[in-house]
Amino acid sequence: MDLDGLMATQHGMISRAQAIACGLSTRRIEWLVTSGRWRRVHTGVFATFTGPLPFEARVWAAVLRAGRGAVASHRTAAFLDGLCDEPGPVVHVTVPADRYVQCKIEGVRVHYAHRLPRTRHPSKSPPRTRLDETVLDLVDIAPHPRDAEGWVTAACQRRLSTPERLADALRRRKKIRWRPMVEAMLGEVVEGAESPLELRHLRRVERAHGLPAGCRQRRVAGRRVIWVDVDYERYRLRVELDGRVGHVGEGRFRDRRRDNRATVDGHATLRYGHADVFGDPCAVAAEQARVLTARGWTGRPRSCGISCRIPTHDHQ
Structure with missing residues (x-):
């Protein structure tokens, strides 16, 4: 791909290596930067336009700086795919686990994964993880069960995935935080619960009592x-x-x-x-x-525990 094609595909971002491969000399690159036509965003990564960086350009800059095989992931990939409405304060990228990004990248959090060749989306731009894998990545780093529930139910509620697809992706993961809860929850989502609030009602109100x-x-x-x-x-x-x-x-x-x-x-x-x-x-x-x-129910609610407001009934 020529220089103009790369810049168009990458939302105006270009790496030094790409520019040289397209025929620019290091002297020409430095002149473009010192003249103000280009500006350095990260080490070896340049914006070829002036003005604020759109979000997609920031993502491309992070991916190019992280290097070979890097993709947007976690909350960044979630925002790109419409799974959440806010991208968060940093750009998340994942790189193959067989290499290490030596220097800290400002405004970027780098993750590592052995499974990346399988979990990256084959065609989306900017490059990113597949949506089902993004959901599970976010579940894996969720600090609280409610946060994990939120990502799973958001994917289903926004019609971006299905419980069956998520369960299939989950089976392929050897290690993941909150696995038992997520496996149980996916069955509940199939029944129609579409949010953490609805899941809580199903579990702690209806079933528990x-x-x-x-x-x-x-x-x-x-x-x-x-x-x-x-x-x-x-x-x-x-x-x-x-x-x-x-x-x-x-x-x-x-x-x-x-x-x-x-x-x-x-x-x-x-x-x-x-x-x-x-x-x-x-x-x-x-x-x-x-x-x-x-309204005609002949059953009796049961107590869910010692502090429950519903009294325990002794069965004769």
């Missing part, structure tokens, strides 16, 4: 199609789990109109947020149990 199984992410057709987070159809009870996204401004009025229509049709709606489900799942379970019982 012996409540009947709800239908998750149920599509209800009418004058307008709506999606119900958890639908206990037999008991005409709907549970809405409200994260911050989609439930502010117009979203809040849309929720209210939906709840009102459900009430007119004879359904009850209970609505909970993070503070309820993460803060006091036992209280949520107790409230749901009361409504379910009033």
